[in-house]
Amino acid sequence: MSTFIQTKRLLKYRMGLIRLKQMGLEKVFSYTLGKEAGVSAELVRKDFSNFGIKGNRRGGYDIDDLLNSLEKIFGKDRVQNVVIMGMGNMGKALSQYRGFPDNKMNIVAGFDIDPAKINKKFQIPIYPVENLKEIVDAFHVSVAILAVPEIAAQESSDLLVRYGIKGILNLAPVLLKVPDDVVVNNVNLMVELERLMYHSGVLK
Amino acid sequence: MSTFIQTKRLLKYRMGLIRLKQMGLEKVFSYTLGKEAGVSAELVRKDFSNFGIKGNRRGGYDIDDLLNSLEKIFGKDRVQNVVIMGMGNMGKALSQYRGFPDNKMNIVAGFDIDPAKINKKFQIPIYPVENLKEIVDAFHVSVAILAVPEIAAQESSDLLVRYGIKGILNLAPVLLKVPDDVVVNNVNLMVELERLMYHSGVLK
DNA sequence: ATTTTATTGAGAAAATTTTCACAATAATAT
DNA sequence: ATATTATTGTGAAAATTTTCTCAATAAAAT
Numbered sequence: 001m002s003t004f005i006q007t008k009r010l011l012k013y014r015m016g017l018i019r020l021k022q023m024g025l026e027k028v029f030s031y032t033l034g035k036e037a038g039v040s041a042e043l044v045r046k047d048f049s050n051f052g053i054k055g056n057r058r059g060g061y062d063i064d065d066l067l068n069s070l071e072k073i074f075g076k077d078r079v080q081n082v083v084i085m086g087m088g089n090m091g092k093a094l095s096q097y098r099g100f101p102d103n104k105m106n107i108v109a110g111f112d113i114d115p116a117k118i119n120k121k122f123q124i125p126i127y128p129v130e131n132l133k134e135i136v137d138a139f140h141v142s143v144a145i146l147a148v149p150e151i152a153a154q155e156s157s158d159l160l161v162r163y164g165i166k167g168i169l170n171l172a173p174v175l176l177k178v179p180d181d182v183v184v185n186n187v188n189l190m191v192e193l194e195r196l197m198y199h200s201g202v203l204k
Numbered sequence: 205m206s207t208f209i210q211t212k213r214l215l216k217y218r219m220g221l222i223r224l225k226q227m228g229l230e231k232v233f234s235y236t237l238g239k240e241a242g243v244s245a246e247l248v249r250k251d252f253s254n255f256g257i258k259g260n261r262r263g264g265y266d267i268d269d270l271l272n273s274l275e276k277i278f279g280k281d282r283v284q285n286v287v288i289m290g291m292g293n294m295g296k297a298l299s300q301y302r303g304f305p306d307n308k309m310n311i312v313a314g315f316d317i318d319p320a321k322i323n324k325k326f327q328i329p330i331y332p333v334e335n336l337k338e339i340v341d342a343f344h345v346s347v348a349i350l351a352v353p354e355i356a357a358q359e360s361s362d363l364l365v366r367y368g369i370k371g372i373l374n375l376a377p378v379l380l381k382v383p384d385d386v387v388v389n390n391v392n393l394m395v396e397l398e399r400l401m402y403h404s405g406v407l408k
Numbered sequence: 409a410t411t412t413t414a415t416t417g418a419g420a421a422a423a424t425t426t427t428c429a430c431a432a433t434a435a436t437a438t
Numbered sequence: 439a440t441a442t443t444a445t446t447g448t449g450a451a452a453a454t455t456t457t458c459t460c461a462a463t464a465a466a467a468t
Contacts, residue, residue, distance in 0.1 A: 093292065
């Protein structure tokens, strides 16, 4: 998929832009933003150009304009509700994320099979898995974070898919089997750690 | 860096191979492994070929041989000690990861500025940040996981670098400023979630 | 008003990654 | 023993991504 990597970069730009804005800046040059996002200036320009975002020759890019354009690309016109499957430490960690400022993403609930975790006093309400369908329907949820142990990952994924989830952020080290219309984004932190070890010259 | 992506795939192959082995298999074909890792069969073969790993024409690859070759590539001959900065939910979640079977990675300690978190009864010992140098020296640690809040990320990174850490897995949404000889691997879970939303057609 | 300067925008070139295509070959079947 | 078949290994082609280069141009300086 050709735009998959590019999207990742656009999101990094957004992150950088928000940071620069908080520092009081209003304009930014491709060079500056590239440095902020760890990308070459040419690539920044090309990316924006590809998405039809215009800057001002000699004046750089207007940060607010850029952010607006990015918001439009990401279609943040209405709130997106998200649920978390598995409220162990990872689930809890993610439930605290509020996303970026002005971000219309909203984590509405967590689910766990452990009755000891069911508790309305946490950051977000935590329900038993039996309530999944009810919440997904009520909040029109179509994206879920899967933060259950490896052994339960496929089973939980099946459940999410059955109730209409169309996107899963999978933190378990398993390639999930899902229908074609469901998108999975796999993040494997152990792989990232090993990769780091390899590249930091520590190993070898 | 040309091998950065390839390494990621090799690690995925390893994950897949371990899973297949657990299922009782001894041989694997490029096609099967590719499916397991979400990659084309040709690419599996090319990757192995590039790293000098040989299969058996018509017989496929021997899983144990492959795993041995991969271990050699990743230089898993001695134990690698790792520390975690920040023992909030994310730090705790990661401290439970034991890595892959036969993996010589070892998370030896966690650090936090919150005195309430200092506790020898957890999975791994949790020390105040004052003890960082001592532990890094004693265990010859050169890789760290940074799981502190955004606001503390650069400061913590500086500390790690000062005490000789050469690789940082950074979970905070900040591009860290580090010397050239320190490698940073950034993982931004919010970006991954947004990316998922974008690609799952949920948005726009 | 004119010149200089810094920066974008984009086509072309280079580099990299992935797929194609098929010869080589080892296992299996006849 | 021979033929058939399935799979690897790899060079070549295709596709994709990134960088190079420089004309266009807006801002700033003179």
